[in-house]
Amino acid sequence: MIFYSPKHIEHKPEKEIDKGIFVKNSDTPQRIEEIAEILVKNDYSIQNAKEFDESFLYLVHDKDYVEWIRKRSKITPPDQEYFPEVFGYDRLFDTGTPVTWNSYESALYSVFTALTAAEHIVCGNMFSYALCRPPGHHASKNIGGGYCYFNNAAIAAKYIQKNHEGNIAILDLDFHHGNGTQDIFYEDPSVLYVSLHGTPEIYFPWIEGFASEIGEGKGKGYNLNIPLDPDTGIEEYLKLLITGIKKINEFSPDCLIISLGLDIVEGDMQGGMNIKTEDYKKIGAVIKELDYPLLIVQEGGYDGKKNGEAVINLFDGLEIKRRFL
Numbered sequence: 001m002i003f004y005s006p007k008h009i010e011h012k013p014e015k016e017i018d019k020g021i022f023v024k025n026s027d028t029p030q031r032i033e034e035i036a037e038i039l040v041k042n043d044y045s046i047q048n049a050k051e052f053d054e055s056f057l058y059l060v061h062d063k064d065y066v067e068w069i070r071k072r073s074k075i076t077p078p079d080q081e082y083f084p085e086v087f088g089y090d091r092l093f094d095t096g097t098p099v100t101w102n103s104y105e106s107a108l109y110s111v112f113t114a115l116t117a118a119e120h121i122v123c124g125n126m127f128s129y130a131l132c133r134p135p136g137h138h139a140s141k142n143i144g145g146g147y148c149y150f151n152n153a154a155i156a157a158k159y160i161q162k163n164h165e166g167n168i169a170i171l172d173l174d175f176h177h178g179n180g181t182q183d184i185f186y187e188d189p190s191v192l193y194v195s196l197h198g199t200p201e202i203y204f205p206w207i208e209g210f211a212s213e214i215g216e217g218k219g220k221g222y223n224l225n226i227p228l229d230p231d232t233g234i235e236e237y238l239k240l241l242i243t244g245i246k247k248i249n250e251f252s253p254d255c256l257i258i259s260l261g262l263d264i265v266e267g268d269m270q271g272g273m274n275i276k277t278e279d280y281k282k283i284g285a286v287i288k289e290l291d292y293p294l295l296i297v298q299e300g301g302y303d304g305k306k307n308g309e310a311v312i313n314l315f316d317g318l319e320i321k322r323r324f325l
């Protein structure tokens with residue numbers, strides 16, 4: 001089952017600050033709308049997300065952080081955007097993540113979308129896809145950034161564990177390292193985090209995503225970062241993906257969550273490797289080996305048309321229709 005909320009459309013940041021100048025913000029509603037359109041065209045049905053209590057945010061986030069985002073959103077006039085003061089002054093770590101009047105509500109419904117999809121898994125189903133926006137994997141317990149306010153995938157993981165004891169693996173395929181998700185589960189051996197991403201030596205979020213970060217305390221050995229060179233092609237990518245898949249199979253989780261960023265596709269304005277939308281069939285075919293209940297949570301990907309093509313190809317590779325629908 002595929003879940004979605006039209007509330008994301010109201011969150012429409014126009015600008016961001018990149019290297020000191022205003023540029024067009026890449027987190028457009030269109031990047032998700034085009035995925036929804038192509039899914040419908042290909043006979044997938046999409047359900048509206050349910051509403052949950054706002055306290056589900058506290059499964060992951062500190063109360064004062066949630067309150068900061070809510071208040072900041074509420075006091076921003078509809079025709080303006082608030083640009084965070086970085087370096088610890090505000091609760092967002094970069095100027096690429098402005099707050100608009102409706103950021104809180106859209107981020108909340110993005111969480112509801114992930115929760116609806118997680119509930120579908122808790123109810124015994126083997127597949128669901130949360131078409132979330134804004135994305136979540138850069139958001140930690142008490143700070144957001146990278147277009148992310150609340151960590152949809154982490155909240156979904158906690159929700160599943162709360163309702164159905166067990167271990168969860170999160171496979172993060174976004175071009176950028178999911179520093180928020182890593183932070184949240186860094187000392188937690190019940191959640192394995194595996195991420196393939198552009199090397200932080202060159203790419204956002206720069207501060208995390210190195211192979212040497214393997215978890216801490218009880219969580220040591222439950223964090224696997226696989227940094228990629230900028231010109232990585234599909235053959236190399238699949239080889240490294242298989243390393244991640246082996247790690248997940250050794251862990252043998254009760255549920256697999258994929259943080260699905262599509263910004264590794266060639267030409268993406270925020271990422272882009274030597275990987276084409278057709279290659280997602282191969283990526284799906286390899287991931288299909290992971291035979292666990294599967295929850296896919298949408299993250300980045302900034303070209304709507306290519307996002308749509310990549311999702312359809314990934315679903316073909318995973319044989320979603322034959323196996324689950």
Ligand SMILES: [Zn+2]
Pocket residue numbers: 174175176261263270271300301
């Ligand atoms: Zn990304």
